[in-house]
Every structure is written in C-alpha cells, then in structure tokens.
Amino acid sequence: MAKPSSSRCIYRSFEDAAAFMKVGIIGLTLQNSFAIKAHFPAIQQLSSHLRITALFNEDIGSSVDVIRHLKLEHATVFPTLKSFIASSNIDLLVVTLHERSYPLILADIIKYCKLCSEKDGKCTLKFIFLDWPLNCSVDFVKQMVEETTNLGIQTVVSLQGRKSPYVIKAKQLISEGSIGEINSMEIAANGIWYGYERSIKFESYLFQQESGVNIVTSSFAHIIDVVEYITGSYFGEINALLFNNIRKQELVDELGNKIGESVQKSLPDHLLFQGKLVSGNVPVSCTLRGGMPSKRFAKNFVIDIHGTKGDVKLEGEAGFVEISNIVLYYRGIKHDTLSALRQFNVHVPYDANKEMMEFYHLRKYNALLGNILKLYQSVLELHAEQQKNPHVPVLTVQSFGIQGFPTLSDGLLLYKLLAAVYESSLSGRTMRVDSTI
Amino acid sequence: MAKPSSSRCIYRSFEDAAAFMKVGIIGLTLQNSFAIKAHFPAIQQLSSHLRITALFNEDIGSSVDVIRHLKLEHATVFPTLKSFIASSNIDLLVVTLHERSYPLILADIIKYCKLCSEKDGKCTLKFIFLDWPLNCSVDFVKQMVEETTNLGIQTVVSLQGRKSPYVIKAKQLISEGSIGEINSMEIAANGIWYGYERSIKFESYLFQQESGVNIVTSSFAHIIDVVEYITGSYFGEINALLFNNIRKQELVDELGNKIGESVQKSLPDHLLFQGKLVSGNVPVSCTLRGGMPSKRFAKNFVIDIHGTKGDVKLEGEAGFVEISNIVLYYRGIKHDTLSALRQFNVHVPYDANKEMMEFYHLRKYNALLGNILKLYQSVLELHAEQQKNPHVPVLTVQSFGIQGFPTLSDGLLLYKLLAAVYESSLSGRTMRVDSTI
Incomplete structure (x- = not known):
C-alpha cells in the first residue's frame, strides 16, 4: 500500500x-x-x-x-x-x-x-x-x-x-503489519449535541428530524467510515440499539450557563453498535453517547485497535473524527525494524524486546479546515x-x-451501513451489510 | 439502601x-x-x-x-x-x-x-x-x-x-445519587485464557467445552452480574456476538516463554454484548477479549459508569472482577455534601464548583480470598x-x-441472561431477557 x-x-x-x-x-x-x-x-x-x-x-x-x-x-x-x-x-x-x-x-x-x-x-x-x-x-x-x-x-x-493525518498514519501502521493482525476494536465517542444541555450556539438543523443530521448520520457515520478505511474492511454483520432517553434539553448560553428554558428533543441520544469486519471477522464495538458525561476519566473520542503484535489508539477531545485534532498512540514493532531484520531473509519471530511506543500529534493542526x-x-x-x-x-x-x-459510491456504501443500523435497531435483528455498489 | x-x-x-x-x-x-x-x-x-x-x-x-x-x-x-x-x-x-x-x-x-x-x-x-x-x-x-x-x-x-469492596462502594455511590441518574455504561475486559498463547499453568477445564467454564459463563457472567448488582437493574434487552477467531494457541511455560508446541482451541475468544437495563433504559456496552492485547493503552478490566452528575470508573489488571483487586475512581458531588445542603430544605441545583474527585483502593486487599x-x-x-x-x-x-x-435463584436469573447471550449470537436476534424466577 x-x-x-x-x-x-x-x-x-x-x-x-x-x-x-x-x-x-x-x-x-x-x-x-x-x-x-x-x-x-x-x-x-x-x-x-x-x-x-x-x-x-x-x-x-x-x-x-x-x-x-x-x-x-x-x-x-x-x-x-x-x-x-x-x-x-x-x-x-x-x-x-x-x-x-x-x-x-x-x-x-x-x-x-x-x-x-x-x-x-x-x-x-x-x-x-x-x-x-x-x-x-x-x-x-x-x-x-x-x-x-x-x-x-x-x-x-x-x-x-479519511484525510485526517492520524487516520492515514493508523492506516499505514496497520497495512504495513506494524501491529500484526487486528484482533478487536473498541470505539467510544460523545455526540455533544444530544445531552441534557443544548447550547444556543448549536445550529438548529442538528435537532430537526428532517435535516437528516443526527448522531447516526453524523458522528457515527464519520467514525465508522474511518474505521472501515483504516482497517481496509467493510462490515459483514452488525447489530445496533438506538436510544432516545433524554427527552428534554436545558438551554445554555455560549458560556454554558443555563438560561432557564428547556426544549423538547426528538432525535436519538445514544447508539450501541457492534459488528464483525468482513476481513478477519474482527469484533468491533462502538458506543455513541449524547452529551459529554465523562470529561475526567475518559476522552470523548477513542478508537482502540488491538493487534496480535501491537496496538494503535486514537484519542480526541470530541466525538467528531472528521473535524478534530487528535492524538495517535502506537506500540509494537515498527515495519522499518521488521524490514531491516527480514532483509536477511530469516524468519523474524515476535520479540517483545524490540517493541516500541510512540505517539503522533500535530499540535497546531486545524482539522476542521x-x-x-x-x-x-x-x-x-x-x-x-x-x-x-x-x-x-x-x-x-x-x-x-x-x-x-x-465518491458518492463510497457514500452509498456508508448509507447502506446506516440503513442496516436503523433496521437492526427497529427490527431487533443482527443484519448482514451489503457492501456491493 | x-x-x-x-x-x-x-x-x-x-x-x-x-x-x-x-x-x-x-x-x-x-x-x-x-x-x-x-x-x-x-x-x-x-x-x-x-x-x-x-x-x-x-x-x-x-x-x-x-x-x-x-x-x-x-x-x-x-x-x-x-x-x-x-x-x-x-x-x-x-x-x-x-x-x-x-x-x-x-x-x-x-x-x-x-x-x-x-x-x-x-x-x-x-x-x-x-x-x-x-x-x-x-x-x-x-x-x-x-x-x-x-x-x-x-x-x-x-x-x-458482589462482595468486592469496590463493587459495594460503587453501588453505594450510585444508590445515594452521587452520580445522579445513570446515562450509559461501557465495559471492557480481557479473558486471558483465550488469546494466542496458552500457559501450561492454566488448568485444563478452562479449555474443555464440557466443563462449562468459558469466556461467557466465567469472566462475562461475573462482570455482568456485578453490573446488574451495582446499578440495581436487570437487563431488558440484549444482543450478543460470539467469536472464535483464534483456532490455535501456542503453549508457553510459566515464565511466558514458548515451548514450541501449539494446541487447538474450540472455545470462543471474543464476546460483544450490548443491551438496555430495565431501569432507566440505560445503554450498556460490554466487550470481552481473549488474551491480553492491550497492556499499554488500556487496563484489562474497565467498567465506566456515566451519570447525569458524575462518573464512576472501576479499573483492574485482569478481566475477573470476582477475584481481582481493583481501583474505583469517582467524580461528582458526594451524597454527604448534597445531604448537608438539602437539610435546609432548599432545592439544590447541580453546581460544578462542588464537584469532587476521589479514588478508592485497598492496596493489600487479597480479592481472591x-x-x-x-x-x-x-x-x-x-x-x-x-x-x-x-x-x-x-x-x-x-x-x-x-x-x-x-442464592441459586440469583444464579438462575444470571443463567437466563447467559442463555439469551448464546441464543442471540446463534439466532442473530436482539433478545428480551426473562428476569422472573
């Protein structure tokens, strides 16, 4: 690659x-x-x-x-x-x-x-x-x-x-074999708009059913697209549970102070998603949460990729991989090291002593732009x-x-996955995902 | 309580x-x-x-x-x-x-x-x-x-x-309202036995279908029992996906060195589970992984409980809540503080300035015993x-x-949940769980 x-x-x-x-x-x-x-x-x-x-x-x-x-x-x-x-x-x-x-x-x-x-x-x-x-x-x-x-x-x-430098870096590490084969993945992210408070600065289309923008089509879609892109695999089977537990949101001003009014919320606030990647039958678990319930003990965006020979972790402050500056953590034996060893044409068994850790972060990267x-x-x-x-x-x-x-065909494949998410949640079934255009 | x-x-x-x-x-x-x-x-x-x-x-x-x-x-x-x-x-x-x-x-x-x-x-x-x-x-x-x-x-x-002091403490914090209402929970744990390596010190019943001991009935069952016990709620609906991706395990000695032999593995190595608690319709996501793929970037046992007014996190080194010494992290406004304020019979709104963090750990606690x-x-x-x-x-x-x-009746309820896990994974359906004795 x-x-x-x-x-x-x-x-x-x-x-x-x-x-x-x-x-x-x-x-x-x-x-x-x-x-x-x-x-x-x-x-x-x-x-x-x-x-x-x-x-x-x-x-x-x-x-x-x-x-x-x-x-x-x-x-x-x-x-x-x-x-x-x-x-x-x-x-x-x-x-x-x-x-x-x-x-x-x-x-x-x-x-x-x-x-x-x-x-x-x-x-x-x-x-x-x-x-x-x-x-x-x-x-x-x-x-x-x-x-x-x-x-x-x-x-x-x-x-x-897909153009995030962290996503590209993760994709590169994985395709080079620097974490071996992928074992499993866990993803957790916060969709800040759908918590107990609604900032008056949030744009109104975020809360209108008819805009088509919600926790599934926005935060989740971008994240799961990146997951497929990084791993180089579509999902084969998925199950989803959608929740609308928060029926009312308190309005807060731009500084986060309550202004004494609340509004009805109709869009979902939580999504539980789990599935199997086609390639390697890899188990992937993904949780999308409304609001920002855990600023202290967990990041608001985490993708954990566990491999047979290492791990990649992507972490950020907001559950929007497409517009956030994030940090990539890596541990394993780097491709370069493996290549250097393999050029002598000998079998290179995994050796924990050659394992390294590094992190990758562009401090001033404006991801939105x-x-x-x-x-x-x-x-x-x-x-x-x-x-x-x-x-x-x-x-x-x-x-x-x-x-x-x-392209729009990539978008079509993603829409098919999103349709499976809705259908799974509605029908209570684990769904096969159609990954043909 | x-x-x-x-x-x-x-x-x-x-x-x-x-x-x-x-x-x-x-x-x-x-x-x-x-x-x-x-x-x-x-x-x-x-x-x-x-x-x-x-x-x-x-x-x-x-x-x-x-x-x-x-x-x-x-x-x-x-x-x-x-x-x-x-x-x-x-x-x-x-x-x-x-x-x-x-x-x-x-x-x-x-x-x-x-x-x-x-x-x-x-x-x-x-x-x-x-x-x-x-x-x-x-x-x-x-x-x-x-x-x-x-x-x-x-x-x-x-x-x-259920007798772990950390579990009791978490249960107490939650029942007192020290994190408000529970929003969502995420659980991840490692079932060390079911990875790519099998230590010769592991007892053989762990790998025999007929012993009835496996990642579902052991690690998962203990953890999910504790989740229900802490939250004071059974599951209403669940979905599960079971994986057996690791078909062969390399034998390692007591020091973790490979002895050059491998054995077949027939029991599952990964479990993805998600469901809704009856009380509060709370979304809960739980991942059980075979092996220890992530010693560096994540603990091998994590229960994250997100509440409207705080969080509780339980963290440990092994995916066995019933025998592990763990650590409890808490942030929120403690019940004592709330009580002190409420004794004046005034409505106490949430005030982030009164929020505190603490952790709870018994350094020498032998949890196994x-x-x-x-x-x-x-x-x-x-x-x-x-x-x-x-x-x-x-x-x-x-x-x-x-x-x-x-008692055995508590065990019966848990066995009903486990039966739903197996049936869900086999049938590809989201299952209702029967919580009547």
Whole structure:
C-alpha cells in the first residue's frame, strides 16, 4: 500500500497545473459555519487553483451578503438553480447544505445538468462535491450515483475523516503489519449535541428530524467510515440499539450557563453498535453517547485497535473524527525494524524486546479546515491528471485506497451501513451489510 | 439502601454465635487451586465459626492427601457421595467443581438429601454453597431451585464479585445519587485464557467445552452480574456476538516463554454484548477479549459508569472482577455534601464548583480470598440469626440487596441472561431477557 508521501507527490503535480478550476457553491452563507470555517478558507488557500465563480442560495440576499463580506470578486450570484447550472461557469460544484431540501436540490442539479447536456452535448460541470450527510435514502443515493455516472460527473463526498493525518498514519501502521493482525476494536465517542444541555450556539438543523443530521448520520457515520478505511474492511454483520432517553434539553448560553428554558428533543441520544469486519471477522464495538458525561476519566473520542503484535489508539477531545485534532498512540514493532531484520531473509519471530511506543500529534493542526483542504487537493490532483491526459477516467469509488477521495459510491456504501443500523435497531435483528455498489 | 457499615454490624452478630457450622466439601483437592487459595483459607480465617468435618472426592486418595497436607484434623473422608451426605456431620456443604460431572453430582446430592429427609424426617444439611459456573442448563438450575426450596436448604452461589469492596462502594455511590441518574455504561475486559498463547499453568477445564467454564459463563457472567448488582437493574434487552477467531494457541511455560508446541482451541475468544437495563433504559456496552492485547493503552478490566452528575470508573489488571483487586475512581458531588445542603430544605441545583474527585483502593486487599471470605461471613450472619430465631426464613434471592448473598435463584436469573447471550449470537436476534424466577 502506498505511503502518505506518495499522496504528497501527486499533490505536487497539481501545483504545476496551468488552469484553475471554477468553483460554484450552493449553500455558502454567513450562517453556514462549516462552509465559512472549512470550505471557504480551503478554497482560499488553494486560490492559485480554485476560484469561486458562482453562488446560489434560495435567498438571493444571503448570496449578495456573502459576496460582500468575503470579497468574492470573481463570483456571480444566480437567482435560480437553473441559471446557476446553465451558466457554464462552473467546473467544480460544491453543495454545502444541511436541510430538508438537500435531496430536492440534488435532483434539480441533475435535471439541469441533463438539460445542458441535451442542449450543448455536454454539461460543463465536471465535479460535484457534496457535504455529508446527504439526507437521502439508499435508493436515492443509488439513483444519484447512476445519474452522475451517466453524465460523466465526478462526485466527491465530504467524508473528510479519511484525510485526517492520524487516520492515514493508523492506516499505514496497520497495512504495513506494524501491529500484526487486528484482533478487536473498541470505539467510544460523545455526540455533544444530544445531552441534557443544548447550547444556543448549536445550529438548529442538528435537532430537526428532517435535516437528516443526527448522531447516526453524523458522528457515527464519520467514525465508522474511518474505521472501515483504516482497517481496509467493510462490515459483514452488525447489530445496533438506538436510544432516545433524554427527552428534554436545558438551554445554555455560549458560556454554558443555563438560561432557564428547556426544549423538547426528538432525535436519538445514544447508539450501541457492534459488528464483525468482513476481513478477519474482527469484533468491533462502538458506543455513541449524547452529551459529554465523562470529561475526567475518559476522552470523548477513542478508537482502540488491538493487534496480535501491537496496538494503535486514537484519542480526541470530541466525538467528531472528521473535524478534530487528535492524538495517535502506537506500540509494537515498527515495519522499518521488521524490514531491516527480514532483509536477511530469516524468519523474524515476535520479540517483545524490540517493541516500541510512540505517539503522533500535530499540535497546531486545524482539522476542521485541514481535512477538507486535503480533499480539495485530491480533487485538484485528479483534475490535473485529467487535464494532462484526457483518458484518465472518473474515480468511481475510493474504497480503501490512499489516493483519491471518497465518491458518492463510497457514500452509498456508508448509507447502506446506516440503513442496516436503523433496521437492526427497529427490527431487533443482527443484519448482514451489503457492501456491493 | 443500607450502607456497607450496616452489613458489618450484622457481621459482628455472628461473632457471638455459640456453635460453629460443620463444613463438608466436595472438590477440595490439592489440584483445585480455587479451593486451596480461596475456600480453604476463608474457612480457616473463620475457624471459630466454621470447621471442615467431611470431605468427598471421586478419587478417595485425593481426599486423604488434602487432609494430610492441610492438617484437617476434624475431617472425615467418605468413600461415596451417599455416605458423605448421610453422615449427618455437615451443616454447610461446599461444592467446588469445574467439571462435566457437576450437574450429575448436584442431582445426586439432592437425591441423597431426599433420602435422608424421608428416613429421618429432616436433612441435616442446611446450606449448600455452589461454585460458579454451575455447568447446568437453565431448566436444570430451575429444577435445583425447586428441589432445594422443597428440602428447606439454603443455597449460596459464588458470585462473589458482589462482595468486592469496590463493587459495594460503587453501588453505594450510585444508590445515594452521587452520580445522579445513570446515562450509559461501557465495559471492557480481557479473558486471558483465550488469546494466542496458552500457559501450561492454566488448568485444563478452562479449555474443555464440557466443563462449562468459558469466556461467557466465567469472566462475562461475573462482570455482568456485578453490573446488574451495582446499578440495581436487570437487563431488558440484549444482543450478543460470539467469536472464535483464534483456532490455535501456542503453549508457553510459566515464565511466558514458548515451548514450541501449539494446541487447538474450540472455545470462543471474543464476546460483544450490548443491551438496555430495565431501569432507566440505560445503554450498556460490554466487550470481552481473549488474551491480553492491550497492556499499554488500556487496563484489562474497565467498567465506566456515566451519570447525569458524575462518573464512576472501576479499573483492574485482569478481566475477573470476582477475584481481582481493583481501583474505583469517582467524580461528582458526594451524597454527604448534597445531604448537608438539602437539610435546609432548599432545592439544590447541580453546581460544578462542588464537584469532587476521589479514588478508592485497598492496596493489600487479597480479592481472591477476600470476596469469598465475605460470602462465608454473610452465610454465618444468616445462620447466627436463624440460630437465635428459628422463624428467620431461608433467603430465596438476594437480588440487589446489600445484605445476604447470591442464592441459586440469583444464579438462575444470571443463567437466563447467559442463555439469551448464546441464543442471540446463534439466532442473530436482539433478545428480551426473562428476569422472573
């Protein structure tokens, strides 16, 4: 398996690319904090290769506001989605939404892309970058995969946990055999939004059933995607129990002080999940908790990977692997040591005396921005390759590769797992997971 | 709920008891390390109240050996189980066995007790103390409960984790409300026997299907019994996945060095368990791992109890709560503080400034002996009470009381949970657990 360095090699290649990609964004508003704190600065940092040229929001005023505020001098505001897509001024379409209308907008994007294709023979739109979660059914995602494939559009999904340097490092240690075979895994994380207190600073879509954002589709989905990515295996069988034990939340202000009001909560607050990885039949246990019940005795995000010859532990302060700066702990016999010994072509038995421990942490890493930035870099890499050689195909699915980025097909596989989670909890059955696209 | 101190009060009461209990033991041999390291020294420490008067083993030679070696001057060796039971020289019968014949011997004990009853009108045997696990089916345990009840025999089961001072302390903190309501629990433990290596010092019954001792009936059963006991709640629904991923074990000597041989393993090595407590619908996740894969980054035994107002953590070096010395960590607002505030009859809101942390550890506590000793003490307490007042009834079931000891009915409830674990894993279903006797 390629080391992260090879990924950096490809990164260099897009830096030589002559043209920049024209970026159109749906959902970039001053209120969309993820767009403002992740997408926008990532695009800005890559401004020699990415340029925001078009904006669409249902409320045209918010597009105008954001253009003024962020000084987007190359961007045009479009009054309708149809005119936005038809503008022929977008190579990369970014959709950053967390609302009920997400699937409707996706369907409309496809509809207008088809119209362009029929009219001009080809839709100018080459890449669609979709924020996770998609708020869609498995069938709808499947349909979107088909439609985008037919249109020759490259999809990208913001399962950006895969780009976390800690996730890459863990994946590398494991694929190199530095912890031997994986024995078992335990994961525990806190979904802070779903505890006994609700901060008034939390965005409202987090508590609306119809937004499709909840402990399963958000915290759990990102974590379990990373688990599959690190281990290089999908789940074969899973069981899940969902809980909604906290029916009321007390509102607290930005400093955490109660303001004397409480609100109803309808979304689940706890998820118990256990399953078997296809590869190695590895037992994996995962607990998602609402609130932050244990700041003292446990971290709010832990992935424990136990191997036959070592362990990897990922630890963080919040149950969101995709946006958190974390720490990686390793113990075992490093691949380098093993290689050095094995070059003499002798069998190297496990020797605890050669065991080492190390930890890996980038103190100033801004994961919220950094992981999304790396996704854009991977998009630029593929785009640059395709510019040089038109025969370089669309990336259908990243699966467990280091290179590339998660596509809508990866998203589809994850949605199938999430559907199994819901069905398992509802039906009281241990479910087989379908890992075919 | 009573504090442990009240339990100590009752302990004092048996110290005044005039007569000692005559103890007969089935299974006390020099090879039975649990009998030698736990039962025997416990009885010895209580020698003013307990006296070993009778021994039975299938191999009479091993009874003679043990009498000589342990200098059991008051003990008689019996050649047959029938003569042993009929001797009228036993008040308390201890059965310490881990073998296929366990249920057959239990059935024979009942048969011979019935014979005595029919002959003399009453069986002299008042207490039967049974080692866990019982190696019986749920139906058989149920039948044994009925038979012993009909004979008026008090049963005791060695679910001695309930007597661990850390378990009592955790139970006390929780029942006093010192962590508020329980939100969720996570448990992880290592069943050292079932890893990639098998020490030649491990007793062979641990690896024989027919002994009935395995990761489910032993490590898991003791831990989950303690979880129910601490929280004061049975499980309502559970799901389990059992794994046998390690098919071969390398033999190691007493120092852990490989001796170049390996043996087949047929018993499971991993158990994933998750469920809901009846009380509060609390999500509980529990992982049992074979071997000791993580000595560095995690303890080999952890119970994390998250409450609305604090946390309790139990941590130990081995996945056997019933025989391990452990450490209890607590954070929250102690009951005493709350009481002091509430005596002014004002509502006391949660105030993080009054939160405290403490840990609780008895450095020299010998848990292997100590927990069993406390079981014997509880038996003596009840016996002393019954001596003073013949109307004091048999203890049918301890359930979640601090006083008393686990009886065969408690064992029956636990066997029902274990049966649900096996059925869930086999059938792929989330199971309801029957918590009626």
